[in-house]
Amino acid sequence: MSSPGTPLHLAVEIGGAGRHPGAWRLPDADVPGLVDAEHHVRLVETAARGGLDLVAFRDSFVPPSGDPDELGDSLDAVAIAARVAPVVPGIGLVPAVTVTHTEPFHVQKAIATLDLVSSGRAGWEVAVSRTPEEADLFGRRSAAPVSELWLEAAEVIEAVRLLWDSWEDDAVIRDAVTGRYVDRDKLHYVDFEGEFFSVKGPSITPRSPQGQPLVVVRADDPEALVVAARHADVVRISAPGIAQAATARLDVQAAAAEAGRDPSGISVLLDVEVLLGETDAGARDELARLEALTPGPGPEGIRHVGTPEGLAALVGEVVRAHAADGVTFVPLALPSGLDAIVDGVVPLLVGAGARPGTPSSGTLRERFGLRRPANRHAPEVRA
16 A cells, blocks of 8 residues: 555644543443543553554644533643653653743753653644634733744744753763763753744753754644744644545645745644444444434544455555545544554555555654754764
């Protein structure tokens, strides 16, 4: 299904009881566990058992809607990923971090720490906060136009990347004899001056195992596409169909080339909402039960309601159409949806040659075929 040497990337997005707002009311939903660490550990263990490349942890500043049928709580994605990291090896951990009301210094410190405690498996999905209700939670600023939000997000990424490089790789010397823990000559001010932020630096966190953890951006808006093309290692897209996804991927590649980047260095992942059953009719009946419990919005992109075989075939179509470099599965219900993906779909993709039989190891950058970047202050880079 995939070309030789280019294995299909697989990811899963988790959050709450699944994307469907009624999923928490299903009999097998782990409602008490939604605010429990072990629930999230079990989900990530399942994804790791299936050899998936990464788990994307959903997060948002959107306050509860007031609808008693909907979940009203949300945990911090970085904190959950950090709890999971030491106990679940072998899979990337990519929390969403909303940058609109968050300082770049805090973002870089949190993701660098996650990279350290996960031994190089961290990423960061950049998100923006759009609504007045979210702005009111903080009370420091009004909601801004989307164009301004993504200009600010681009500055955050720039400042974060500079701070990640503000410690050279060998800055920590731990010389007990002289009492020098750090070589101060290998710590650098970043002196970032932008429209939205001024950041002096340096960081207070050593350079992490990947040097630059993966940056993930959703290219759902034209403004977001510009930022993704300039800064992202992985771009998430959604589309109503495979042909539209192929067009969206070409748009990402064209925008990256226009920004002076090699498009082959960016991986594009296509969102696919998933609700699986033993038969197509059974999966449709399950969706009908969900809708009867709590009506949800329509699909945000491609949605597969059917069998594992049908989903594996859909993924094959995505590959043949060059619509993406991989897929982010978005289960409508958890944990059942993830179990069905790992036990029913992944073996079919392995059998078809789209995925290796043995899960990859190493850092998250290595899983995506990306080298560890040299520190911009290293002598060989400055020369």
